Amino acid sequence: MLSVLGIALAIACVVVVRTISSSFAITGADSVTDVLGGAQLWAVPAAGVHFDPEAQALVADGPAPELALPAGWTGTRTLSGVTTVNGNVVSLRGSDEIGSGKALLGSALADRLGVKTGDPVEIGGQSLVAEIVGGGQSATVSTELARSVVGEKGWWTVFAPRGQEKDRNLAQIFGTATGLPSTSDPAVTPAAGGAGLIYDTVGGNGPLTFEQKFSALFSGKVTSSTLGLISTIGLVLGFVIAVSSFLAAVQERKREFGIMSSIGLADEVLYFFLVESAIVFVAAYVIGVAGAGIAVALVIPGIATPIAWLQASAMVAAFLPAMAIVGALVPVHRLLQQRPVDLLGDR
């Protein structure tokens, strides 16, 4: 029973960390999907882009690269920066398609600001009428107004000519035409002092999409931080407890296993232990995941979402069978090294 508690606590630790990390992964994937909006290429300034934790969106750090779009290609130059609305930090983007006097808010941002469609919002000293469109954490206003707030900071999202959207060499073709370097790895940052960089969302090798690689960057920050380290140590401790209590169980039941192996049931002993350790680990898993759910809901309500928690639970479930099997094999190995006579003679 107690070993169940120990393993459950260890599993809860890992689930909490994984919940945080998958919640960041979801944020990362959402923020980049929000920026790209289906575009194949994303040309960012030489100063780079960064995720603003307060605005909860991607923000450009410098003026968008100068691009002359080749024939057939379409692109949108988006201004991007941060501003404050009612004391909240908000990611602001500019678009040519929006008339002055209007502001498009993502639904997540509207919830954060407590604004409904038709409400007035004040951005850059102007009072605008809010309209809630799509998800996301950004406010979009006319280019003119955005320029007055954030200056020339921004990026390009580029769409390939019709029929070529799936071409894996899009970035090379576009890069040659515009003289910008390209990469499909979101971990690469633009060279300082260069002209900028093209992030390629369709090319590149490997099975992961650009959004997945981008979100992996986010979750990696969590798992490689102090949190990840601590939770790994916790899991190792939990496993040590499990094995030590299984070994103790073997000591107490030597005679029982002596009788079984003396009538030729050596293999069945292994099955016994596998079933026992599976029950212990499944019970610990259920308790641990439920406990972690309660803990994250109480302690970190702002980060934890049910989806992130479910992802974390699934991820922990993946390595549970391996732990259960190893936990059963260690005591059985000890047991089978002894002769049945010795086992029977012990008390």
Added chain:
Amino acid sequence: MLSRGLAYGWLAARRRIGEMVLPVVTTATGAFLVVLVFGMSDGIRAQSASLGHADEIGRAVVLIAVMVLLVGVVEVAVATTRTVAHRTRELGVLGANGVPRAPVVAALLVEPAVAAVLGAVVGAALAAVVALVLGATGFVPTGVAVGGLVLGAGIAVVVSIVAAVATSILPTWIAASRPPIRSLSAGG
């Protein structure tokens, strides 16, 4: 009577020091982490600020460190259950001689308490040394807070004693409440 029970428990715990190694090591690992987390809380806060939700991440780090400490303490309780099972016959002898339940339980709780304190103190001392050495050699840019180290050590010691006694009290109570004749006739 209670003090005799404690003295008896102390003698028994000294004899069984070898079996306390694993629980002490696991508790020490937990205490080590708790003290380090509190000592370097500034650095952890700076690290989590780049991810956003700095306050919540800070709380999560403390939560997880305490959870790891509890994992370590559970091993103390597991060891106590094992000890009680080993000493069933001895408990029967005590009961047959008319020793009341309270001193017997007190005697059995000495061992987990000693293991928890030893583990927490060893872990906390080790963590303090590591943190101060890291701070002195400049590995921790944000510095090590001595106040945080002391707070962490206090939390580690208190949490591990409370948790060790709380989880050990049930098995020892059950064992001490058994009729002496059943304890005496049990194997072991």
